[in-house]
Amino acid sequence: MSISGEMLIGQTTVRGKNGQIHGINAVTGETLAPAFGGATPDDLENACALAQAAFDTYRETLPEHRAVFLETVARNILALGDALVERCMAETGLTRERLEGERARTVNQLALFASVVREGSFLDVRIDPARPERTPLPRADIRLRNIGIGPVAVFGASNFPLAFSVAGGDTVSALAAGCPVIVKAHSAHPGTSELVGQAIQRSVRxxxxxEGVFSLIFDSQHSISQALVADHRIKAVGFTGSQHAGVTLMNIAAARREPIPVYAEMSAINPVVLLPHALAERSALIADTFIASLTVGAGQFCTNPGLILAIEGPPLAAFEQAAITALSAVPAATMLTRGIYEGFCEGVEKLRAQSGVELLGRGRPGECLQGQAALFATRAHAFLAHTALRHEVFGASSLIVRCPDADTLLQVIEALEGQLTIAVHASADDYPLLGTLVPTLEKKAGRILLNGFGTGVEVCHAMVHGGPFPATSDPRTTSVGSLAINRFLRPVSYQDFPETLLPPILQDANPFGISRRVDARTEP
Amino acid sequence: MSISGEMLIGQTTVRGKNGQIHGINAVTGETLAPAFGGATPDDLENACALAQAAFDTYRETLPEHRAVFLETVARNILALGDALVERCMAETGLTRERLEGERARTVNQLALFASVVREGSFLDVRIDPARPERTPLPRADIRLRNIGIGPVAVFGASNFPLAFSVAGGDTVSALAAGCPVIVKAHSAHPGTSELVGQAIQRSVRxxxxxEGVFSLIFDSQHSISQALVADHRIKAVGFTGSQHAGVTLMNIAAARREPIPVYAEMSAINPVVLLPHALAERSALIADTFIASLTVGAGQFCTNPGLILAIEGPPLAAFEQAAITALSAVPAATMLTRGIYEGFCEGVEKLRAQSGVELLGRGRPGECLQGQAALFATRAHAFLAHTALRHEVFGASSLIVRCPDADTLLQVIEALEGQLTIAVHASADDYPLLGTLVPTLEKKAGRILLNGFGTGVEVCHAMVHGGPFPATSDPRTTSVGSLAINRFLRPVSYQDFPETLLPPILQDANPFGISRRVDARTEP
Structure with missing residues (x-):
């Protein structure tokens, strides 16, 4: 397969006539061939009409069929071979090792959702059999299953060009749920998007x-993306990106005649709380792992540790010294796009100019478009006074907040907005203090972790990659892990349907052997 | 217990100083004593502060403790005895039989949620154990549970003064989920609200x-209700009522710095599709049961059959004739409030004045504030042309849409907005046609039922009382049945927590014997 610059609308390829976008070599800043044509309103109309037309048959595909489809997508992505990795390296500046790892994560994610589809508990099948003898009124036969919510619009992330993009978690969980997907390709990696889109398009065939199960469009302006979210055939939106863009999509969705859910994963500073005994026992070790987590992938992770909270004293001073030393050896790293690089530089400069904020250290300087890591410190009262200090700086920048005592530490935690993750470093002697913090941590984040860092988000059943606003638009959900499928489902009850008219999954015979609740019991 | 007109804020009783509301005798229009004082902003502040303070301990109550609390509420409601029924009869005009039935439904609902809390699967416990040996990276120990979303604001319905009000489905599912609740009493039954509120307040004690687990406030104006939804401590809203009021609350919630979910059950016309063979075989029987469903409780049900869809011909003519005859014998019935009565009359007059709409028949005329049932007919093309014909007329009013053929029937169904229920009357010979309709019905309603009517909403595991907008604000949910608890939960992951710091429900020992997913397996 080759990169043509054309959109994939159902089984056709379409040259967009509404402006152009280009991939940019992240290292050199050079424009990459070919040009990608932006979607017109007619292209959008076609994609939406096809998605709607595909919904009824696609959502009734048998579990095995749908699972095989997801596995076929995985196989076809792998079959793209090195061409995918090389294009992606050029468009993102990410390393081969990282992208090969991310590709593995992407295909593993497809395999996980194939297993979820076969297992079937996401359908939440419930059967309350008729009780004709009940008084004063007989009970009807009532059966419930989840169905796909409808066609889904997906906006991928720049920082995970494979695992959170065209065939990423949003797309895969929506397809697993039985929903057709229209992806708006991220303009930072259009060639990568087209290649992966071709793999999905081929799998559909x-x-x-x-054919409407999958379409991929390019957008040279915001209006097509906004029209996609506003289209009455779209029933949910998956998004990963900035808070500004996420809130814009939320507002469009809320203003529709029929408001729809937007699952936007937006921004977090992922506080790391260093408790006194852990800090006293292993400040240098924590500092080294912190700097590694802060700077991996140029700090371009949603779960990047952008805030360190600890109580002042010699152990914190030792931690800071060790972190400064470790940071000073970290090379600058190419960032995903010029816009992200400039945003990072601006965020760092704003912190540097903020009164009460001290620049502790930096990583090694780099070349054009390479982010130079930065570590700042401030005092709790300054942090509490200036809400600007709570904003995410996307990239390898972190702020240490020195708290005079444990009460102030708790006060700082309580002042935080919603987060994807909060990490705590604690020794056994810290557990009593940690126990008092946990209820607050639970309210602030989707994932709480001990003696680690949030970077590295396992794709598994128990993962929550979500959290209260502004980390995401909806704290009831996760965008990583098998639970992500729930975002694209809605329940329907069938009352007094004859066996022959019931969806097979609800028939007495239970043809797929899926676990279901019959009255209060779970069977089989 | 007696009715004082005071609000219940935590364990205190507070006389509201912000205007007054009164119960009104629904039959006579007389003002009932006492006056109920409206909440001030300070009262609201106190209720919200108490709810927030109660959240951390209440959500960690052990399953048995929380279940017993719900059962205590049920017992204390029954202990109110006849005083509750009599006050409620006066305030609503509903019959003793109906209200005794509704009280039974309310306490059964509490018992159902007590069983849900004990059973524990709503917590969705998932454990992905550590795999230290995994390459290239070890896997952490990751455990997930659902926790309550936070304090919940509940706005009860006028038409179910017990089962959808102070101790109704929203309150009970939120309490079961571990969320404190602040109820804004419906101004149509303040005395009933206070009595039930006292039963909950006493149960908390x-x-x-x-004490902040439950508060009840009165509102003499809209501003306090709106401030309740806007308060940063409130994390979700349950509402049953008009589309206008529901959308207002949705907009307030969406405009918050931290948007929150609003579960608004608003309006539906609950189409009834009469397929040809069923109509030919039993038009008179269907007509009789239709008129009974239309007029029960003065037609004041969310699932009232407001629309009949059928193909023209002699069987439909026979159905209409039988319906007219049955309707003519139905006495007028007292409506819940003067406002609802006036809205009903206005809706009927609008239909009567609409070109292309024919008044087929009416029920018997009544006295002051008694609604006189009405049955209209129109043709499919008129229905499709005038969106005003799709609006709900709350009360016993229904519109028959005569379709020239099956294609037009499908076209009419496709033009419908979201519904709570769609009923289909079908004989076995209609099943092929019905099979072609089901995919569309599934997209339009939360519950599809065969050879029945939507009135009568079973409280069970498989019930969906929900549906696409404008039936509700969120088609992913139900406000009746055990699944309603999901609305008030959010997942949290715990990574690498030591056993002693894990919530008991996530500990290896599984102290409550709750079913959980360990990797892909369900245990025990």
Whole structure:
């Protein structure tokens, strides 16, 4: 397969006539061929009409069929071979090792959702059999299953060009749920997007699915993306990106005649709380792992540790010294795009100019478009006074907040907005203090972790990659892990349907052997 | 217990100083004593502060403790005895039989949620154990549970003064989820609200719970209700009522710095599709049951059948004739409030004045504030042309849409907005046609039922009382049945926590024997 610059609308390829975007070599800043044509309103109309037309048959695909489709997507992504990795390296500046790892994560994620589809508990099948003899009124036969919510619009992330993009967690969980997907390709990696889109388009064909199950469009301006979210056929939105863009999509969705859910994963500073005994026992070790987590992938992770909270004293001073030393050896790293690089530089300069904020140290300086890591410190009262200090600086920048005592530490935690993760470093002697913090941590984040850092988000059943606003738009959900499928489902009850008219999954015979609740019991 | 007109804020009783509301005798229009004082901003502040303070301890109550609390509420409601029923009859005009039935439904609902709390699967416990040996990276120990989303604001319905009000489905599912609740009493039954509120307040005390678990406020104006939804401590809203009021609350919630979910059950016309063979075989029987469903409780049900869809011909003519005859014998019935009565009359007059709409028949005329049932007919093309014909007329009014053929029938169904229920009357010979309709019905309603009517909403595990907008604000949810608890939960992951710091429900020992997912397996 080759990169043509064309959109994938159902099974057709379409040259967009509404402006152009280009991939940019992240290292050199050079424009990459070919040009990608932006979607017109007609292109959008076609994609939406196809998605709607595909919904009824796609959502009734049998579990095995749908699972095989997801596995076919995985196989076809791998079959893209090195061409995918090389294009992606050029467009993102990320390393081969990282992208090969991310590709593995992407195909593992497809395999996980294939297993979720086969297992079937996401359908939440419930059967309350009729009780004709009940008095004063007989009970009807009532059966419930989840169905796909409808066609889903997906806006991928720049920082995970594979695992959070065209075939990323949003797309895969929506497809697993039975929803057609229209992806708006991220303009930072259009060639990568087209290649992965071709793998999905081909999988749709190989699995004999309705063509509207998947479309990929490019957008040279915001209006097409906004029209996609506003389209009455779209029933949910998955998004990963900035708070500004996420809130814009939330507002469009809320203003529709029929408001729809937007699952936006937006911004977090992922506080790391260093408790006194842990700090006293292993400040240098924590500092080294902190700097590694802060600077991996140029700090371009949603779960990047942007805030350190600890109580003042010699152990914190030792931690700071060790962190400064470790940081000074970290090379500057190419960032994903010029816009992200400039945003990072601006965020660092703002922190540097903020009264009450001290620049502790920096990583090694770099070349054009390479982010130079930065570590700042401030005092708790300054942090509490200036809400600007709570804003995410996307990239390898972190702020240490020195608290005079444990009460102030708690006060700082309570002043935080919603987060994806909060990490705590604690020794056994810290557990009593940690126990008092946990209820607050639970209210602030989707994932709380001990003696680690939030970077490295396992794709598994128990993962929550979510959290209260502004970390995400909806704290009831996760965008990573098998629970992500719940975002794209809605329940429907069938009352007094004859066996032949019931969806197979609800029939007495239970043809797929899926676990279901019959009255209060779970069977089989 | 007696009715004082005071609000219940935590364990205190507070006389509101912000205007007054009164109960009104629904039959006579007389003002009932006492006056109920409206909440001031300070009262609201106190209720919200108490709710927030109660959240951390209440959400960690052990399953048995929380279940017993719900059962205590049920017992204390029954202990109110006839005083509750009589006050409620006066305030609503509903019959003793109906209200005794509704009280039974309310206490059964509490018992159902007590069983849900004990059973524990709503916590969705997931454990992905550590895999230290995994390469290239070891896997951490990750455990997930659902926790309550936070304090919940509940706005009860006028038409179910017990089962959808102070101790109704929203309150009970939120309490079961571990969320404190602040109820804004419906101004149509303030005395009923106070009595039920006293039963909950007393239960909080008897179960030694934090007092902020429950508060009840009165509102003499809209500003306090709106401020309640806007308060940063409130994390979700349950509402049953008009589309206008529901959308107002949705907009307030969406405009917050931290948007929150609003679960608004608003309006539906609950189409009834009469398929040809069923109509030919039993038009008179269907007509009789239709008129009974239309007029029960003065037609004041969310699932009232406000629309009949059928194909023209002699069987439909026979159905209409039988319906007219049955309707003519139905006495007028007292409506809940003067406002609802006036809204009903206005809706009927609007339909009567609409070109292309024919008044087929009416029920018997009544006295002051008694609604006189009405049945209209129109043709499909008129229905499709005038969106005003799709609006709910709350009360016993229904519109028959005569379709020239099956294609037009499908077209009419496709033009419908979201519904709570769609009923289909079908004989076995209609099943092929019905099979072609089901995919559309699933997209339009939360519950599809065969050979029945939507009135009568079973409180069970498989019930969906929900549906796409404008039936509700959120088609992913139900406000009736055990699944309603999901609305007030959010997942949290705990990574690498030592056993002693884990919430008991996540500990290896599984002290409550709750079913949980360990990797892909369900245990025990």
């Amino acid at each position: 190989e699995c004999n699915l309705a | 008897e179960c030694n719970l934090a």
